[in-house]
Structures are given as C-alpha cells and as structure tokens.
Amino acid sequence: MNEVQFIGERLIYGNLGHLAVVVSFGTAIISTFAYLFAANNPQEKSWQKIATAAFYTHTISVLSVVLMLFLIIRLHLFEYHYAWQHSSTDLPLEYMVSCFWEGQEGSFLLWIFWHVVIGNILVRSAKSWKFEVMAVVMMCQIVLTSMLIGVKILGYKIGSSPFELLRNAIEGPIFKQADYLSKIKDGNGLNPLLQNYWMVIHPPTLFFGFATTIVPFAYVIAGLWKRDYVGWLKPALPWALISVMVLGTGIIMGGFWAYESLSFGGYWAWDPVENASLVPWLILIAGVHVMIIYKTTGNALIVGMILIISTFLLVLYATFLTRSGILGNASVHSFTDLGMSGQLLLFMFVFLGLSVFMLVKRWKELPRSAKDEDAYTREFWMFIGSLVLTISAFQIILTTSLPVFNKVFGTNMAPPSDVIQHYNKWQMPMAIIIALLTGIAQLLKYKKNTREGLINILTQAAISIVLSAVAMFLLELKNWFYVGLMFASVYAIVANLFTMRPYLTGKFKMAGANVAHIGFGLLLVGVLVSSANKQVISINQSGMQLNPEFDAQANMEHVYLEKGKSLRMGDYEIEYKADSTEWVNNYFQVHYKKIKPNSNEVDYEFDLYPNAQINPKMGLVANPDTKHYISHDVFTYVSSVPKEKTTKFVHEKLHEVKLGDTIYTNDGYAILENINSNAKESNLDVKNLSLLIAAELKVYALNGTYSATPMYGIRENSEIKFESIVDEAKLRFKFMGVNPQTKTITIETAEQDTSGDFIIMKAIVFPWINFVWAGTIIMIVGFLLAIWRRLSENQRLRN
C-alpha cells in the first residue's frame, strides 16, 4: 500500500486541537473523581490539590481547543472539514465567529467553554460547597467533552471531532491526489440566514443561559448529598436568577433574530427548537418562585428541588431533541444528525439517574411542612402561579415531543396542522391566570393585612378595567380571550406599579419582582396587540381579478410588483424602484407612501430594502427589511424574483423622418437634430464599410434629456445597423434605412420590456410590537435587580 504524501496540509493545528480535546476529557474525569473524594474526605488535602490541578489543566486545554478551532476557521484551513463546511474566505470577521457555532461540534464547544467560565467562578465563590458542586459540574464536562472526541470504539462512534480532516470526512477521487488542497479554493460558506448580527450574539447568550442551569442543579444535588436541605438555597438563588435572566435574554434575542432576518413574519413560531429552549426557562421561573416560598415559609422544598432538577434535565432533553435528528419532519431548523443520538440519550439518562437516585436516597429525611398553606397568603398564590407555569411548560413540551412518542410507541402522529391555534388555546388562559396572580399575590404580602389587600385589589382592578376597556375599544378587540388577556396584563402592570411605590425611595433593589412583573405585563400586551391586530397589507387592490378559477379571498398574501410601477396596498402606495447588489446580496428598493385615510394626501414616506441572496446551496434566501415606528412596524420581504433578468424590447415602431422632425413614443419623444454622413466611430467594426451614416437624436424622456446615435452602414452590398440604447429612457433606436426620393430616413423605436423585472413581496404591519421588546427589557432589568438583592443579602449574612 503506498501512502499518499499530501502537500500543504497544516496538520499541527488539528493535532494540537485534538490533543487538547483528549486532555480536557481526561482532566474532566480526574477532577470529577478528585472533587468527589475531596468532598468525602475533607481532611485529606491531597485530593483537593489533584482536583484543583486537574481543573486548571482542564481550563487551559478547553481554551486551547477553542483557540485552535477559531484559528482553523480564521486562517481558512480548508483541509479541515469544519472550516470547509461552515466557512468561506469572503466572510467578514464577525461572521467567522458565527461559523464557529454553526455546527454541532462548535456549539458543544461553546457550552463547554461556558462551563469552564462558570467553574472558575465557582471554585472561587462556592466556599464550603465547592467540592460537591464542582464534582457535578465536572461530571457534566466529562459527557460534553466526550462529544468532541470523535473516535470509533467497537464500531460505535464516540463524539464528533471538529478537527476531522476533509479528506477523511468526505470521499472523493480528488483526495487521491497529493496536491488536492491547492484545488480547494473555498469553503461551503455560512448559511445566509445566519449571516446576521443577532446570530453573532444570540448563540453565546443562549448557551450561557443553558450552561448556568447546571449551577442551581449542582447545588440541589450537593444539598441532598451533604444533607444540608436549607443551606444550598442561598448560594443557588442568585445563580438561578442569573440563569433566568440570561436564558430569557438568549431566547428573546433568537426571537428578534427571527423577526429581523427570517421571512415567516414574526418573532415566535412555536417551532420545536424554540419550544425546547422556552420550556426549561418556564420551569426555572417556577422553580425560583418556589425557592422563594421555601425561603419565607419553609414549605414546598421538595417541589422546589424537583423544579430546579427538571430545569437542567429539560436543557439536556432540549439538546437531545435538537441534535439527534428526531424532530425530522417536524422542525425546519434543527441541527443535522451526527449519529450521536445514543450518546445524547445516555447524557440525559446519566443525569436523570443521578437525580432520581439522590432524591430517593434522601426522600424520607427531606423536611416537610405539616401545616396547610393558608389561602390568604402571598405564598399560596405564588405556589399556584408556579404550578400554572409548570402546566404551561408541560403542555408545550408534550406537543413538541410528538416525534419522540412516534419513535417510542410506533405511532404516526403529526404536529397539529394549526400549531399557533393549538398553543394559543392553552397558553392564553394560562397567561391570563399568571398575569392576574402576579398582581394579586404581591398584595397579599408576607401573610398579613388581607382586608387592606382586598380593598387594594378592588381599586386596582377598577383602574385596570377602565384602562383595558379603552385599549379594547381603540384596538377593536373582539375575541373574549383577547379581552381577558388585555385586562389581566394591564392589571399586572397596574398592581405591580402600586406595590412598587414603597421601594422607589432608596430600596430600589427590593423592587426586582415588581419590575419583572411589569415587564411581563407589557410583554403580554405587546404579544397580544401585535399578533391580534397584525395586518397583512400586501393584498392587491387594483381590482383586477387575475385568476377567476379560484376564490379571491383565499390567502392572496403576496403581490406582484413591476419595476417602476406603483401599486396601492392597504393604506400604502408602493413602488419597486431599483435593485442593487452588495457582496452576495441583492437589495430591492421599495418605496412606501402612507396615504391618509379618506384623502389622497401623503402622510409619510420611506424606503425599505428587503434583500434576496441567490445562494448556490439554498436557492433564494430572503431577508426582510422592517421600518420601525414607535406605534408600528412595516415588515417586508421578497418571496420570489424572476429566475433570470432579460432585456427585451417590445413595441417596435417605424418612423419616417427628416431633419428636425419629432418621433413620439410612449415613454417620451425624440428630435432628429442631425444626419452625419461622415460618421467615424472608433468602437465599431468599420472595416470595409462603403458608407456609414449616423442619426443624431435628442431624446426627451420623463426623467431627463439624453442623446442617441443609431447608425446605418453598407458593407459589400448588405446593410448594417448599429442600434443605440438609452437605458435611462428605456428606449432603443435603430437606423433602418435611407429614402433618397423623399429625403427622409427610417428610424425604428422600441421600448424596453420591464415586465421581466419584478419582485413578489409580502408586507405585514405589526402594531405596537415595541411593547414586546420594551417589556422584555424591563423584565430583564427586574431580574437584574433581584440578582443584586439576593447577592447583597448573602453578602450581609456572611459579614
């Protein structure tokens, strides 16, 4: 066997990277066991030393893996499959960062990286909890780093290495050549949908959110392990809040990305991949509430522990759903299957097993409250609220898991055909209950003043009824669910504003819950109004019935827009003005004029530049463009463009003219100013011409004055006609012949056929969508305040 010696491969990067993966895997195992033994023998200092050394080696090796993978992408080392698959040479730097996590391996690496960051914080701050908590974190690192190993043991592939060589990953005759690398000029490039600013920051945020869920989980396990059922709560609570904040931010960033760069028209589509990240977040919020209940009353510890454990397990379940390929036909944007579903399942069951084992082992000892929760307390209603959140999450994960049930039970169920309606039916009533509870529970504060509380509830309810009635009237809400949700959200805002008052003077960090609930209320208002009153405006109103065969009202949501022609669409008059190309994107300039109702006056006007990338791999990839106003957004995307643009001329017409005559066309007129029989045209092939005459025309079009010089020549007894095209006027002139008898010449005019230059577009108006973003930001500020409060509480206890 003769081994081919390949030329030009830079194998050092991959070898170093792979070595670092193996070292990080090994050190994860060592430090897990060392932390475990250190926890069991606190006197024995040597275990601690080993654990610490292994952990720092692990940190360095993970950082090396990250560096190597980034260098491979940055330096365009296409001998590596990952670089070839996910990047290309023409990408700007920020998108090369996105290439890093486009593939499964890179996104696992991102997760591993965040665990390392979190681990480094924990070894410094976890104090007496350090060994137990770190053992859990490092155990997770064993599993995660094993996903990157990429070796085959007994025919079973363990992990998938990001440092796999292209020639090993793909078969092809080209790899028999020693200099194959010189023939691979460029990589596959980054998916155009991911070439967006939000895709640079959304994945790291989301993965940081996922990564943080391990900390409260580790504290619960550590609490069970050490039989300290109270102490774990204090350090775990700020981490749980951080997790809620970061995961929430990551999810909404994903929504914003979808809204800004996907063409489905919205920020949430109940896609399984979105649901998979939302569910752990909802459960974690429920968990945080129950932790607070336990902190003030000593009740509901078990429920709190189960919720925190479930959050982490649901993150693992989400990982399994999106990466195993099981979603198949159900989702449009899960990762490709890397054949690791077995390993992913194992990942989930290892931690499920650990949790169940720990809970069962300590079940009898867990403190339970003997007395019943009084229905007139804040905590009782907080508990109810948490349960409603849990139910809401349960319903989402149930429908999302249909493909899993199909696999397990061999059934043939498909997701509901109207997914939105299916989820709304469940989620709306639950949102109403939760919004109401955020107001009511706040009033029944700390188990006292129920009478006063009731009066407050009634006052605020009255204010909210008035406000929501006004909103209902203005927005013309008809559906009773919408009306209920509007009232509940307004009530959540009003009630929390009231209860926040005492904190406004100095104790602002106490207002975290109120601020977060106000944000939640605003978010609900935004979701309600922007989707209930969402209006597809791209409906042709020219009155033309194009295809009488079908019912005109059936979702005709796309309009045909020819270049240069305007069209009335709802309250807008639109015109497709021009197109331009920048890098790989084609931008289409669409001019909007908002017409005042009942008049023809223009209210305001603006341009949108939706773009379409004709991608060799994916065909037309549309990126929408949105005009943001405070009260509404106008969203537009191009759904189709002509396959190829043709420059065709139509309406040919002959004109017999003499000097000074005028030629009329549909798009303007031209005057014959001169006939030059001594024309010399250097650009033209004038060899052997016995005659060359030029007609000098002045062209008056709508948008300006131009000149055209069609020419006529004779070569060896045959006529030659040189046409003259005036692009700006969309006219073509041809000199057809000379008529000596009448002393006239014949000019042919033709008009450019613009019907082949068009776009098909869809436009949607989203009213008050800014409430969604504003509500989210306020909610995040609320989480921040709550984190600040809990951290300073812990600080105070320590001093």
Added chain:
Amino acid sequence: MKNTHITIIALIAVAIGAIISTYGDSSTYEGFTKAAENPDKEYHVVGVLNKEKPREYNPQLDANLFTFYLIDEQGKESKVVYRAPEPADFERSEKVVLIGKMNGDYFEANKILLKCPSKYNEGQAPQG
C-alpha cells in the same frame, strides 16, 4: 382536605386535559387516498415532487398560485395547489411535507415544508 391537595388534583386534571387535547389536535401523516376519503380533515402528506409533470408558477398572471404534482409515500399522485409563491429551491427538495386537505381533484396545501439535502450541512463534494 388540604388546599395543596385540591391544587394537586386540579393540576392532574389539567394535565390530562392537555394530553387529550394534544392527541385530539394532532394531525397524522397520511397519503392522498386517506385525504380524499376525509376532505374536511387536514393531513400531513409526505412525498416527492413529480419532476416529469409541469410545475407552474406564473407570477405575472397570479403571484399567489403555484401548482405541481406530488407522489406520496404510497405511490399515489395528486395535483397540489399552493396559494403562495413557489418556495425557494423547490425543485431541489428531496422530500416535501404538505399540510392541508383534499379539495376535489387537487390537494390544497396551506403549508409546505421542504427537506433539502443541502439545506444545512450536507454539501456537495468538492470539485477537483
């Protein structure tokens, strides 16, 4: 009976409701034959595009009408009407999922999902 117990019973009731609702709302993957038997019910039909037969989309005539022929997994073929522009890269899809119902002699698709071999990762081998 404690308040907590009442709550938990209510909780279980709602959870059962959710399960039943999911089951009730769920559609099924079927072929055109089944869809023709129940013209009022929406189905998911999985199949491949018949490339021999015409695929029509004439935006100048009607920007919201796209018709094509699909062969379902049982091998039955039907005309499909989709009242929206032709999805990008349609002819290169290796599998098509339609969501909709039968309407006389054609299948009215409300939604089309495409499975493209090239969509995310599987690229073509490098040309040498």
